[in-house]
Amino acid sequence: MSIKILVVDDEEFARERVKGLIARCADYEVCAEAENGAEAIKMVERHQPDIVLMDISMPVLDGLESARELSFMDNPPAVIFTTAYGEYALEAFSTKATGYLMKPIRQEQLLQSLEQARSLNRLQRLEMLEQKNGKRSSRKHICARMRGNLELIPIEDVVYFQADQKYVTVRHNGGEVIIEESLKSLETDLADRFIRIHRNALVAKNRITGLTKSDMGRTQVTLDRINDQLEVSRRHLAEVRRFVRGR
């Protein structure tokens, strides 16, 4: 059985070219293509490719964000980035893995990368998508998958994240969605914009308007434009207070 590849690039000719190159490699076949990072996630879910050839600069959702989403999947594909010119953002990714390909891509380099990528096991694939601490590329969206549909929520629109049991609820300007990502990883990615107020809640710093006491004597944050009541745990109270006063 041949190895399935998803080709992702916003330029039609760029996709055509990669498809042409892959057609010349035995053992590999292109199972689908996508024009942007969001479409790529849908295609991965639908076609379960083994390898994704991912352009970096794309509209809607760029290659780096898309790859990050893919890394949350149970069995992610191996991702090989393709780029026209040294993107500094790639430094964020682990380099010991398959790395990336420079466009225009050479046949032999493509084959070499594909050979490397196909031999990776699940852990190695994950490791490849793992971003080094402190160098994470900036995250601009939260991706929520709802019955096969991908919903992209810009980070600016998110008011807070609240964890319960297995899921995290994302409260944003336009409503609520549920994601599977852990609060811990969200906190690491979004530390500059969000503050932890409770073991189960992460709130956008610029949406906190102040602190109040509830009837039960518990401290709560008040939020801009939203009436939801979020409790501040005793453990985080000092830090939240410091933040509110420090503004």
Next chain:
Amino acid sequence: MSMSNTKTLGYLPNLCVPALLLRTLMVAELFAFVLALSVARHFQDFLGALGLHSMFILWVALASVLSLCMINRFYRAPSVRVATLIVISVVLVFTLIAAFITMMLIRPVPGFDVLFLIRSLIISSVITLAILRYFYVQSQWEIAAEADSSAKYEALQSRMRPHFLFNSLNTVAHLVHKDPDVAEEAILDLADIMRTTLDRRTRITLKEELDLTIRYLRMEGLRLGKRRLTVNWDMDRNSLPFDMPILPLILQPLVENAIYHGIQPRKDGGTLTVSLYDAGEHLVVSVTNPLPPDTASAHQKGNHIAQENMRSRLKLAYGDRANLKIQKTAQQYRVSFYIPKE
């Protein structure tokens, strides 16, 4: 732009204009004041000394400057050493004359005074050397400043984004198989684009800049596809001054920015409007693009470096006779500028 042709004897400032002549007189008078101050014991003494010193020094300074201006007519750019020698000799000759006149005619007890002669010559050469040193340092500084501003000009010279080159080559790599004719056309366009960006002329014609922009848009059109890039040219081909000399690379970078920040980040692309019109004394140009989605990455949104760069280039090239302005509405982003017809 070169300042060297306004110099006297290589490195002195242009002494032969009224403003500098006046300044020379003022410096000479100041010097006379200091000297008079140093010899006078009473106020009456001081006034007398000031008068005598002024006469002596003004005469030497004026005569020297006028002679140097005459010499400058015949001997424009001597080496620093020769120029210094000329100036010193001229000043010493006039000092000698002035000293003789003072000794023989003005002093209360006329008579030859070697000590006075030597003293005058030494004071005069020390002062002259100090002034020459000042002029020399200043001229070196001016040369450095001039080199600096031309280096700045070159650094500001717009450069094509490397992404454009590699993406274009990638497109061509595909077209070579699929459509060799289009591929050839694309390579020719690329060649012309590269040639123009490597050009070091300070002015090109409007037609050359338009050609470059059209070729650039053709390449981007191939890359992004017809669906994503529509270009709307708003200009009157019959009345535009195509032969007008303009600063090179002033339109193409704006178009490049508009595509990079406005068209490319949009899923379905958009329409780019390039408008040019002849407004009598000026040429008015504007580039309009739709806004990118809010969540476009920071680098796609741009950080205005390119526009600041363009502003500086226009200022260096045209001074206050050109202007660049940015308008942002809810849907559109427009950069417009006007430049004088030279």
